[in-house]
Amino acid sequence: MKKHLVLITLFSILLVSSCKEKSKESLSEDSNEPIVEVNDVRRVEPPFWWTGFKNTSLQLLVKHSGIGSYNAEISYPGVTIEKVHTADSPNYLFLDLKISETVQPGKFNIVFSKDSTSKLFQTYELKAREQKAEDVIGFNSSDAIYLITPDRFANSNPNNDSFEQLNEKGIDRKNNYARHGGDIEGIASHVDYIKNLGFTAVWPSPLLTNDMPSGSYHGYAITDYYQVDPRFGTLEEYKELASKLESNNMKLIMDQVANHCGLEHWWMKDLPFKDWVNYQEHYEQNKENWSSEIVKRSSHRRTTNQDVYASKTDKKEMTDGWFVKGMPDLNQRNPFMAKYIIQNSIWWIEYLKLGGIRQDTYPYPDKDFMSDWAGAIMKEYPNFNIVGEEWSSNPLLIGYWQDGHENSDGYDSNLRSTMDFAMQEKIVAGLKNKETWGTGLKEIYVALANDFHYKRPLDILVFPDNHDMSRIFTQLNGNIVDTKMALSYLATIPRTFQMYYGTEILMNDFDKPGDHGLIRTDFPGGWNGDAVNAFTGENLSVEKKEMQNYISKLMNFRKNSKAIHNGKTMHFAPEKNTYVLSRFLDDETIVHILNKNEQPFDLKLDRFNELGLDGKTLKNVFTGETITWSNTLTLNHKGSYLFTTKL
Incomplete structure (x- = not known):
């Protein structure tokens, strides 16, 4: 009797398992059975996608132990696997999918099989797009952008200050290079403050996971391109911030990094290809004993992008060298890396309904790729906008990166906007220098006269300062009148305007000019117990309140001035x-x-x-x-x- 019971039990288990496997594989949209959602695979990126893009190709990165020896199948109307690529690592597959123009939104399972007994299932979803591509409007000359370092703006949720699973734990507000606890909720809870100042767009520095041992509060050492850093909040909170800004007729600009990642990025422990990052051989050979002497650093000679006399050696050192020892340089010449970066940008635009992208260190990646990247985005979103960071005081270099510029080498960046460091520098010099021939106000006048070089001056982004340079109040030696002059001029010339948080209350870095940690000081009132609250004006000095009022008048006037726009x-x-x-x-x-x-x-x-x-x-x-x-x-x-x- 016991033997019969055991056989019956085994038969029942096998029958249930068989039915479940059949349910996993029976996934056509004509089926009346609901899909059995499973997640056997460790990682698939992008995590989901949308129907209705002009580009009907999608490449999935699949990461799982031994997945390289598996085949892949999809049974869903309108979705076909065109090609399966193995990688140098046995733990990756790259699937080239074709998404037909008529495909319906829905879920389906990807079946990975090695033999009749070894199968893995992964549910994937194609979502319906929530907006038309032409309705995605990027920032423009009518906008005034408020730049924020989120860790230093406001800590509205102390419960997310630290996580045991992350490398850097806790906060230390006395240490300018430690985390201070600012978060997405801190930005969202002060949207009204930003709006009342007259700003129409918000640009937070990167909010994605930076799981580095230290010093990554700034967000530019990304270790997961599809995950919000939990110390900033959740993916849902990021989306809620975007929605709140949209409901206030404001735009969210995402700070992205195509040039490099953080050294602790998950793929650095198992790189898919031998050329996934530049100078990868240096890392592979020495990663157990990594130091600043081993890494091949970028020469930072950005002019090699335009220099007709530049040597191949100089070009390679500039483009392929690591930005710093903790930021591996991504190899965009690898076609799988190239597609990964492009799809990641489009994913975030679609998910958050972004109003723009600011691309970090624009001249450092492969410049042909950057043209492809910007072109792919603008093809999908013709009214979008991207601004690239070109830190140069030479208008010739700034103009080179703007789309439509007639460059002697035939290069077209597909980039609508770039950053006007040249104008910023001349305004500071012009206000500080005495009025002698060729200096003083003449420097500012001549700087604007250089606009003949730009294809569209209105699309150039101008600013008094940012997160990487001394505060404008510091640059102008603490002179309030000169600071106001700089701000009013910048806000009225034919440009798109951006200002760094705290400029409205004369934040400065007098104690150590140029120190990044000090430049990114905590905004007073963003933390419980702050003696001064700049959001409410409590205990704020008279001169700082007056500057706040000045900025509010200036920005609100600019917001409504078609002549300035x-x-x-x-x-x-x-x-x-x-x-x-x-x-x-x-x-x-x-x-x-x-x-x-x-x-x-x-x-x-x-x-x-x-x-x-x-x-x-x-x-x-x-x-x-x-x-x-x-x-x-x-x-x-x-x-x-x-x-x-x-x-």
Whole structure:
């Protein structure tokens, strides 16, 4: 009797198992049976995808022990496997899928089989897109962008400050290079503050996992390209932040890194190909005893991208060298790496409904790949925008990276925007230098005159400072008037404007200029127990409150000024310590004046007759006072003056 019971039990187990296996494999959309969702495979990336893209190809990275010896099958209408690629590591497969234009959203299982008894199943989903591609609108010259280092902005959820499974544990606000606890919820809970200042877009530095031993609070040493760092929050909270910004008519810009990853990235422990990262042989041979002397560092000679005389050696050292010893340089010439990066960017755009991408260290990756990357994104989202970081004070280099620029080597970046470090540098120099021939305000005037080199000046991103340079207040030696002059000029010229958090309250790095940890100081009021709260104004000094008010007036005016967004520009060569610039569109004209005279000065207006303002009434944006434009305008103090015909 016991023998019969054992046989019956074994038969029942086999029958149930057989039915389950059959259910896993019977996955056509015509089936009435619900899909059995399984996740036998350790990792599949992208984790899901969408229907309706112009590019109907999708490549899946599959990571699992021994998966390289398995075959793969999919039975789902509209989805076919075109090719299965093995890698140098036996623990990877790359599946080339074809997603038909008529495929329906749904779930299906990928069946991996080695023989009749060795099978793995992985459920995959194609989602329906929530928006039309043309409705994805990128940031533009009508936007003012608020840049945030999330770890240093606000800690609204102390429960996510530390995780045992991560390398760096705990927070230490006394250490400028440790984590301080700021998070996504901290940004989301202060959207109203940012909006009331007049900003229309938010750019947080990277929020993806940086599971490094130390010093990765900044987010640029990514160790998982599809996971939000749990110390910042969850994927759902990231999406909620995007939705909250959207509901406030604001955009979310994602900071991405195509050049390098963090040394603790999961694939560094088992690299799929022998050329997955550059100088991989140095790492493979020495990873057990890794040090800064072993790594081949980038030369940072970014001009090799354009230099017609550059040697192959210099080009390779620049492009292939690691940015720092803890950031392996990704090899975008590997076609699987190239597809991985492109698909990752598109995945985040679609998932978060992004309003733009800021691409870190733009000149460092393979430049032909970067053109392909930007082109693939803009093909799917024709109204999107990407800004690339080209840290150069040479407008020739800045212009080279903007799409449509007629470069002598025929290169087209497909990149709509790049960053104007040249203008930033000249504004600081022009405000600090005395008014002698060729210096002072003339430096600023000439810098703007260089706009003839740019295909579309309006798309260039300008800024007073950012997370990698001294605060503008520090650069201008703590001079509040000069700081206001820099900000007002930057906000009115034909550009897209970006400002770093805390500039509105005169944050600075006086104690150690240029120190990154100090530049990224905690925003006061972002932590429970802060003695000063800049969000509410509690215990904030008078001069800082006044600067906050100044920024609010400036940015809110800019938000509503069509002349600044898309108007024509006319400026007049500086004379007698003054520089006049105007923007005009239809019935709106704005006039911006930089005045470096310490004593009251009468500015004769007949020189500016081309503006057609004689006899018209203009309002001072900052004071609300009105003037009649006629004969002479008295400038009572040094500083910036901003007038508008919109009363």
